[in-house]
Amino acid sequence: MKIIIAGDGKVGNMLTNQLSAEGHDITLVDSNPEVLEASIESYDVMTVQGNCASMEVLNQAGIQETDLLIAATSADEVNLLCCMTAHGMRPGIHTIARIRNPEYSNQIYKMRDTFALSLAVNPEKQAAVEIERLLKFPGFLHREAFVGGRVEIAEIRLEASNKLCNVSLNELDSIVKCRVLVCAVLRNGNVVTPDGNFVLKAGDRVFVTAPTNNLAIxxxxxxxxxxxxKNVMICGGSKIGFYLAQRLQKSGMSVKIIEQKKERCIQLASLLPHVIVIQGDASSQALLYSEDIEEMDALVTLTGLDEMNMIIAMYGKKCGVSQIITKVGRRRNGNLLDELELGSVVCPKELCCNNIVRYVRAMQNQTGAAVTVHTIADGQAEAMEFRVNEKTIHCNEPLKALKIRKNVLVASIIHGGQIEIPNGDSCFTQGDSVVVVTSSDKVLYQLNDIFE
Known part of the structure; x- marks a missing residue:
């Protein structure tokens, strides 16, 4: 499929990496020749330098032969104009725009047809939703939802004191006393698809599939x-900080934001009247101590610098804050991040890219495409939700009789309202939802792709 990505920043680069690896024909458009040159050296892509909202530049990029335009520049207005121009030049094109400004949220939804948008993505808002879910269910590093939130894949790090250390998966049920499935384990930076004889060790990051109500058990x-x-401290009054504080105060939590810029503090205070806004340097230990960091139930680091977020997170851990959430711009050094005590690590751009990749795969396979796509295990595995339809093969056949690809695991089957953690006798039928986890290099576009 031919795709134009307008904007070669962090989101554009992450999408280029993912979509070019899946075999798509990518053309990058950006006004900065240096970033385009760097992408040419790293990927097999075409590039066009210029204003992506210009008809002339879009023509140079081959808009008339393009199936999808993704507008991911740093300016919302440019992204909207780019999509409208592309649609005017090629009415059948699919368009995706990154829109980050909270002021545009309602009108983007109401005027989607006017703006010619197939999909609008907001990385900051998605990150805020993800962080809120983690705060409402402390104890997990990450949680990914499927089937409207009824099934989840949750990540746990095993400390040496954890009851699951040195336990084989065959013995798991006797300890957890509820039906769960370990679908992946990240050990020493490498992902493993375990069998029943696999023994869990201290330091493992374990990905567990379970109905949502089993997670507390x-x-x-x-x-x-x-x-x-109950008490949350947010370091950084960014867009994510605003979205998150807005959601948390509605949930009845007490929220305190520390932001360095005076103008932004005034703006946040007016927008969030029930939130305490402190002007100051969030990396100052004296300030954090004076604002009672030791009394906080959770600390969320959302400054614009990954390094500062990490330092604040480690200080919060030292102060005894039970739940730490750290925002990073990109998971460049997964092994290094894993060694640091950063709590849950959230990458807004990764969340955004997951949404876009799901849409691209659905375009390729309109019937049977994944309903949900999540990247887990530091990008080494994917968890996907599929619907069983009339074209799905092997319906009503037990899983033990099927030849499923290596490194692919059926993690759960949902029959109507019934959630099943599958065994060899389980089967699916038309109308069911199936959650699959794969660490295979082969992309799964539809449920039939899991079979050899």
């Missing part, structure tokens, strides 16, 4: 004591 039975989050 799981935490309780493995000895992970959590308390409800």
């Amino acid at each position: 799981l935490l309780n039975n493995i000895g992970t004591i959590t308390k409800k989050v």
Whole structure:
């Protein structure tokens, strides 16, 4: 499929990496020749220098032969104009725009047809939703939802004191006392698709599939004591900080934001009247101490610098804050991040790219495409939700009789309202939802792709 990516920043680069690896014909458009040159050296792509909202530049990029335009520049207005121009030049084209400004949220939804948008993505808003979910369910590093939130894949790091250390997966049910499935384990930076004989070790990051209501049971039975989050400190008054504080105050949590810029503090205080806004340097230990960091249930680091977020997070851990959430711009050094005590690591651009990749795969395969796509295990595995339709093969056949590709695992089957953690006798039928986890290099575009 031919795709134009307008804007070769972090999101554009991440999309280029993912989509070019999946075999798409990518053309990058950016006004900066240096970033385009860097992309040419790293990927097999075409580039065009110039204003992506210009008809002339879009013509140079081959708009008339393009199936999808992704506008991901740093300016919302340019992204909107780019999509409208592209649609005017090629009415059948699909368009995706990154829109970050909270002021545009309602009108983007109401005027989607006017702006000629197939999909609008907001990395900051997605990150805020993800962080809120983590705060509402402390004890997990990450949680990915499927089937409207009824099934989840949750990540746990095993400390040496955890009851699951040195336990084989065959013995798991006797300890957790609820039905769960370990679908992946990240050990020493490498992802493993475990079998029943696999023995869990201290330091493992374990990805567990379970119905949402089983997650609390799981935490309780493995000895992970959590308390409800009431007081949250947010370091950085960015767009994510605004979206998150807005959501948390509606949930009844007490929120304190530390922001360095005076103008932004005034703006946040007017927009969030029930949130405490402090002007100051969030990297100052004296300031954090004076603002009672030791009394906080959760610390969320959202400054614009990854390094500062990491330092604040480690200081918060030292002060005894039970839940830490750290924002990073890109997971460049997964092994290094894993060694640091950063709590849950959230990457807004990764969340945004997951949404776009799901849309691209759906375009390629209109019937049977993944409903949900999540990247897990530091990008080494994917978890996808598929719907079983009339074209799905092997319906009503037990899983033990099927030849499923290596490194592909059926993690759950949802029959109507019934959630099943599958075994060899399980089967799916038309109308079911199936959650699949894969660490294979082969992309799964539809459920039939899991079979050899």
